[in-house]
Amino acid sequence: MRYINKLRHYGIFIVFLAICINLSLISPQFLTISNWTIIITQVSINALLAFGVTFVIITGGIDLSLGSIVAVSGVTAAMLAHPNTYPLIVPILAALFAGLLIGAFNGFMITKSKIAPFIVTLGTMTIGRGLALILSDGRPVSNLSDSFVFIGSGKLLGLPILILILVIMFIICSVILNKTTLGRYIYALGGNEQAARASGIMVTRVKMMVYSISGVLAGLAGILLTSRITTGQPNAGAGFELDAIAAVVIGGTSTSGGKGSIGGTMIGVLLIGVINNSLDLLNVSSYYQQVVMGLIIIGAVVLDSLNQKSNY
């Protein structure tokens, strides 16, 4: 029985492996390095957003402003990344700062006004989109420097830079959640906010941190997206937050808070990527892909809640 319980813990991972094995039998292209490079590159932006929103969801909150932050930071980066203007670090820092600012604003409003995170971030989602359009005057910002474009398309040590950044962020986020006091406080806060406060945790500060982290990671995602598509698009990133939340949920993080992991989220992200990829390989129309994806989201949560029940 204990063995089965252990297995359950890795439920979604096993589902993921089973799908991969199946696909490798159906399509010989699936298990090639080049195909996996494509998959991981494709999911890297969603992965960064999903990491950030994992922090938020573990505290029991939600962040709907991610897609708009991607647009604001992307436009900001693009405007400062024209050839022969500023050094590369300027657009990068400015874009990260833009993300941090919106994230911190979310955290501030949620903790000070006690308005539900859903409402606050719904508001900033619209505000962010408006800011991106204002900054860019509603037009795509193109003519980016080679060094900026290199981030999204270049390779270092034989690996795409996107994948390197993804790996580094995966490690940093895992360490924060598993090995730092902040991580411990995040789980405690999501598990029982009142008890966390009574235990001496500064609940307000933890929430500020969580939304700021989410904002910065979305800022980073905005930089990578802009670099990849070589333009700052004020309309970019629409709906990205929902893909990120889907990955988090598939990865076993509970939307009521207190439970979840970056590893689970990574599996969720990869599962989405693999399924999209394989449906491409199998020539399934993208219309059907959406239906399949929706069913997987619901299925993952059903699986999770069944596990919960059988635990009692």
Place this chain on the structure above:
Amino acid sequence: MNLNKMQPATEPILGVNSLCKSFLGVKALNDIHFELNKGEVHALLGENGAGKSTFMKILIGLLKADSGSIYFKGEPIENLDVHAIIQKGISMIHQEILMIPELSVAQNIFLAKEVNRAFFIDEQVINQKTETLLRSMGIDIEVSEKAKNLSIAQLQLVEIAKAVSNEAKVIIMDEPSSALSELEVELLFKIIADLKSKGVSIIYISHKMDEIFQIADRITILRDGKYIATKNTKDLDKSGLISLMVGREIKELFTAKELPESEVILKVENLNKKGRFSNINFEVHSGEVLGIAGLMGAGRTEIARAIYGLDNFDSGEIRLKGKKISIKSPKDAIAEGIGYVSEDRKGLGFIPELSVKQNISLSSISAYSKAFLIDKKEEQKAVKQIAEELQIKASNLNKKVKYLSGGNQQKVVIARVLLAKPALVILDEPSRGIDIGAKHEIYKLIRQLTEKGLAVLLISSELPEILGMSDRIVVLSKGKQKITLTQKEASQEKIMHYALH
């Protein structure tokens, strides 16, 4: 109303035989007997934790008894659910009001029994019927007013009106006068007298002796979940009643001791919070247990929460070891050396999804961290030591706390508080809901801690516990400090006397 088919006066309308109920092995009700005559006001009395609420919850169908029978008009009803029991004619006026705030008085009273005309609710008929009902009871409340705009007293009266509109034959009133002014209490008693004359029976739960002697025909006393006695009110006086409520022999569970003068750890001066408590003054010395006694709502927990920074207070000073401290949050309190074990273990005590280890280290985790990174070896070492001291029976420190028993969960909370190295610990109902074995271990632990010089503020509703453990006892009543008794002066009767006045 079936006044015509009136039963003979000797036949009780409600009879309860040998009712038992346990929670996690702790007997909350043990062999309860009760009977209620037609048109009788029957008071149910007992200390906090005597089992009154559990008993009433079973009567109304919110809980199921483990064994025993309940007869209503000669018919067994112990297996019915709430809805069916209300249909039969038993209604309860809860302490916490259960009204829908956005609905009107009339809509609330007719909730789930709306009058329809061609698919639409006939608001006019509902309003008229409510108007007639309220006027007949002498209640002056606008029927179209939304429930959220009513005072608690008004809501309580509407609840009673609702029970009447359900044609209840038995109405249970749980501390109905606690939120009422004197004038409103008079109205309440008039309504009760009126109901009585119509043959409705009332079960009346209250701590207020004067009220009980004024309106009750008979009194049933419960103690520690056991049936003690049923008496005619006219055969009893106040002191006789108090000794029935508390009169148990004090077992030699506890060992309080004489205390040499020692350093003052906590000094509370003139603490006030409007509507909660006023003018509270006390000291807790190193190595001392100061007990705080009082009935529910006396302000005990509110004072503890204010000291610990969970709630703010209006005025007053808190000094720790002579130094005036300003506490804005529990984090400040912990940093100053104050620990709090809440009465609400599930709500404020532990994080169910975290492990035993993670819970225990939660308040002091920064002490086991270097540059934000938790030193897991140090954490493990510290937690293991305190867990062994407290004999926490988690085969594995990595087990989630939600899987532990109540007693072990409580020990985890105490371990968390102690690991932060406090000078003062506030224990709020530390033995509530845990079995007798774990209770003893906690008493022993309190003793050991005070021997090491820790100051303890003990809040408890169990009189033997507070009498046995405390060196001095502060008695509160309705937010006011009534008296401070020494170990020698204190007795159950004395505490009850001050707590009730």
